[in-house]
Amino acid sequence: ERRAGYLAFDLGASSGRAMLGWLEGPVLHMAEVHRFETSLIERDGHLFWDVEALEQEIWTGLQQALAQMPALRAVSVDSWAVDYVLLNREGRPLRPPYSYRDTRTRPMMARAFARVAPAELYARTGIQLIPINTLYQLLADLEEDPAVLRRAERLLLIADYFNHRLGGQPVVEVSMASTTQLMNVHTRQWDAELLRAFGLDFPCWPEIVPSGQVIGQVRGHPSVAVIASCSHDTACAVAAVPARPGTRWAYISLGTWALLGVERTTPILTDAAREAGFTHEAGLDGTIRFLKNLTGLWVLQECLRAWRQEGPVSWEALEAEARAAPAERCYLDLDDPYFFEPGQMPERIVAYCRQHGLPVPESRGQMVRAILESLARNFRRALRQLEALLEAPVDTLHIVGGGARNRLLCQLTADTCEVRVVAGPAEATAMGNLLIQARTLGDLPEGYTLRDVVARSETCWIYEPHQKSIPQPATER
Numbered sequence: 076e077r078r079a080g081y082l083a084f085d086l087g088a089s090s091g092r093a094m095l096g097w098l099e100g101p102v103l104h105m106a107e108v109h110r111f112e113t114s115l116i117e118r119d120g121h122l123f124w125d126v127e128a129l130e131q132e133i134w135t136g137l138q139q140a141l142a143q144m145p146a147l148r149a150v151s152v153d154s155w156a157v158d159y160v161l162l163n164r165e166g167r168p169l170r171p172p173y174s175y176r177d178t179r180t181r182p183m184m185a186r187a188f189a190r191v192a193p194a195e196l197y198a199r200t201g202i203q204l205i206p207i208n209t210l211y212q213l214l215a216d217l218e219e220d221p222a223v224l225r226r227a228e229r230l231l232l233i234a235d236y237f238n239h240r241l242g243g244q245p246v247v248e249v250s251m252a253s254t255t256q257l258m259n260v261h262t263r264q265w266d267a268e269l270l271r272a273f274g275l276d277f278p279c280w281p282e283i284v285p286s287g288q289v290i291g292q293v294r295g296h297p298s299v300a301v302i303a304s305c306s307h308d309t310a311c312a313v314a315a316v317p318a319r320p321g322t323r324w325a326y327i328s329l330g331t332w333a334l335l336g337v338e339r340t341t342p343i344l345t346d347a348a349r350e351a352g353f354t355h356e357a358g359l360d361g362t363i364r365f366l367k368n369l370t371g372l373w374v375l376q377e378c379l380r381a382w383r384q385e386g387p388v389s390w391e392a393l394e395a396e397a398r399a400a401p402a403e404r405c406y407l408d409l410d411d412p413y414f415f416e417p418g419q420m421p422e423r424i425v426a427y428c429r430q431h432g433l434p435v436p437e438s439r440g441q442m443v444r445a446i447l448e449s450l451a452r453n454f455r456r457a458l459r460q461l462e463a464l465l466e467a468p469v470d471t472l473h474i475v476g477g478g479a480r481n482r483l484l485c486q487l488t489a490d491t492c493e494v495r496v497v498a499g500p501a502e503a504t505a506m507g508n509l510l511i512q513a514r515t516l517g518d519l520p521e522g523y524t525l526r527d528v529v530a531r532s533e534t535c536w537i538y539e540p541h542q543k544s545i546p547q548p549a550t551e552r
């Protein structure tokens with residue numbers, strides 16, 4: 076039996092987890108108590124999330140957590156951004172929520188810009204103009220099924236919806252709200268003028284609450300608080316970057332997506348920032364996550380998924396093969412919409428190479444190498460753009476999230492970007508979620524910030540550019 080602690084549900088695009096966390100002095104301990112798939116449903120050519128199944132998994136995870144820790148103090152859900160659930164008066168979904176990978180939003184950016192110029196939209200929201208944003212999804216709803224928006228009592232984003240199902244108020248936490256592209260970057264409230272301009276001024280918009288707020292108690296377990304930590308997974312991950320004061324640091328939160336940027340207190344709402352595709356998402360404590368959304372491990376994950384359908388695949392063996400493969404043979408533009416949809420990824424890569432006159436990877440190892448090198452090159456481009464916008468160089472690049480475990484990618488990133496990489500924690504999102512809960516309840520030890528606790532709790536690894544030796548630990552434990 077464990078002492079009192081917190082439960083984080085971290086919902087990612089391919090899997091969800093329930094992580095228990097508890098503090099011993101300034102050290103956070105964690106244990107995974109439940110893991111499940113976050114499966115997409117394909118119906119009539121469209122992609123939806125199975126929120127009923129996910130909710131079942133969440134209640135199962137809660138039971139497992141309570142069995143191990145009866146004195147559980149709080150729970151909080153974080154998830155990917157932009158997708159939403161429309162609720163009826165009884166609080167049930169009016170339909171399963173669409174996935175942002177659904178193609179229905181493709182024509183919607185052009186439609187939006189006919190009403191509000193991109194420069195104006197960016198000036199108001201600070202959000203990168205990409206088709207996955209809630210705004211463009213809602214415009215698709217308006218065209219296809221306007222009645223559904225009129226009937227909706229409430230719109231909640233994915234993590235906020237599950238916090239509500241657990242017993243929390245039906246609110247949207249600010250880091251998540253910012254990703255809709257309908258929140259004003261200055262006031263951090265819904266932008267009423269934009270809602271009107273797009274014909275989206277329905278009564279379904281919930282209150283926006285700050286990060287780290289108690290929003291209720293778990294149904295059936297009144298001693299367990301429901302906390303809106305940061306509902307947006309990337310905001311939790313950035314909150315848990317173990318950055319040291321005095322360094323000029325940037326981060327990549329590296330999972331299915333790669334979110335590369337810095338933490339700031341003031342926006343950079345220039346044409347240059349908009350044209351370079353930088354976004355201003357809301358972070359913990361009023362910070363701004365000035366970052367760029369890049370394709371992360373998605374293409375690799377899809378290759379692995381395809382290969383695993385043919386038989387068992389060992390990542391260690393693949394990584395070794397990729398290390399041994401010839402360098403810099405082929406660059407894939409992983410942000411090309413061509414790679415955006417799921418399915419047949421290895422075949423699509425081959426077709427892409429043929430189409431672009433690139434040497435076709437001859438083995439899985441070569442394909443992995445091409446993907447990782449292409450990622451590192453995209454990181455370099457984004458990092459140089461970022462440094463130009465900041466008018467200052469970055470000296471430390473933190474890689475957090477699952478990608479921090481990918482040693483070859485960390486080294487290629489250090490080499491290609493010519494920057495020191497500090498890799499870890501791989502569990503940044505869950506750590507951020509858990510520590511925001513702890514802080515909300517006043518449980519962080521005196522004199523320690525959230526980031527201090529992360530740095531004490533995890534061993535991170537340093538990759539210097541072109542280093543030949545094995546990575547060194549960067550720890551303060």
Ligand code: LRH
Pocket residue numbers: 087088154155156157175207307308309330331332334368
């Ligand atoms: C990463 C993430 C990212 C969003 C995308 C939809 O999981 O939340 O920050 O842009 O998913």
